[in-house]
Amino acid sequence: MKPGVRPTLAATAAATLALVCLAYLPAARSLRYLSFSGDVDTRRLLWFAPVAVLGAFLFERIVRGTFYGWLRTKLPAGMAAPVVAGLGAIPVAALRLYLAPRFEAPPAIAIAHAYLVASVLGLGLAWLALGTGATWPGGAALAAIWLVKGALPVAFHGRPVPLLELFAAALGAVAVALVLMKPLAPHRGAIWGV
Numbered sequence: 001m002k003p004g005v006r007p008t009l010a011a012t013a014a015a016t017l018a019l020v021c022l023a024y025l026p027a028a029r030s031l032r033y034l035s036f037s038g039d040v041d042t043r044r045l046l047w048f049a050p051v052a053v054l055g056a057f058l059f060e061r062i063v064r065g066t067f068y069g070w071l072r073t074k075l076p077a078g079m080a081a082p083v084v085a086g087l088g089a090i091p092v093a094a095l096r097l098y099l100a101p102r103f104e105a106p107p108a109i110a111i112a113h114a115y116l117v118a119s120v121l122g123l124g125l126a127w128l129a130l131g132t133g134a135t136w137p138g139g140a141a142l143a144a145i146w147l148v149k150g151a152l153p154v155a156f157h158g159r160p161v162p163l164l165e166l167f168a169a170a171l172g173a174v175a176v177a178l179v180l181m182k183p184l185a186p187h188r189g190a191i192w193g194v
Helices: 007-021 024-030 042-074 078-099 106-130 138-149 161-179 181-193
Strands: 034-036 154-155
Touching: 007 106, 007 138, 007 161, 024 034, 024 161, 042 078, 042 106, 042 138, 078 106, 106 138, 106 161, 106 181, 161 181
Parallel strands: none
Antiparallel strands: 034 154
């Protein structure tokens, strides 16, 4: 944990990221673009839940812990977060395309959508790791997001849902930056040469 960053602030930032990123679900439901089928596959959930939680924490430790820390020493100030977000999005998007139900779209659009959502979410996770100096808040946020997306039996109706999901992920990254404004201030100063 970064000196001066309270665990409650880190937990608040993680919860904010998860809640804002998942806000597209109730928004799509209220706009009638999403419905809940109620058919929870308990056998799938029994293996998916522990894999999602452990996988999220391990992924954050490797990508936003070890890899991000290494990139910060190699790249100019401000470049490591977008690079780690973009590279970390590749396995997440691939896993999502393999496990999750796809929107009715051509494969190129489905791939681009999965990658964009994962990379924007990855940027929020990178800011969370940078602002807190730890990977557990990002692991908790990512685990919550993966659990909700993997456990909820939903059916999408209409094309606005992918845009709502991308918009929610972008807002999640902005929300993390706002919650961690003070701990991230020295890093903004380093980027702008202040």
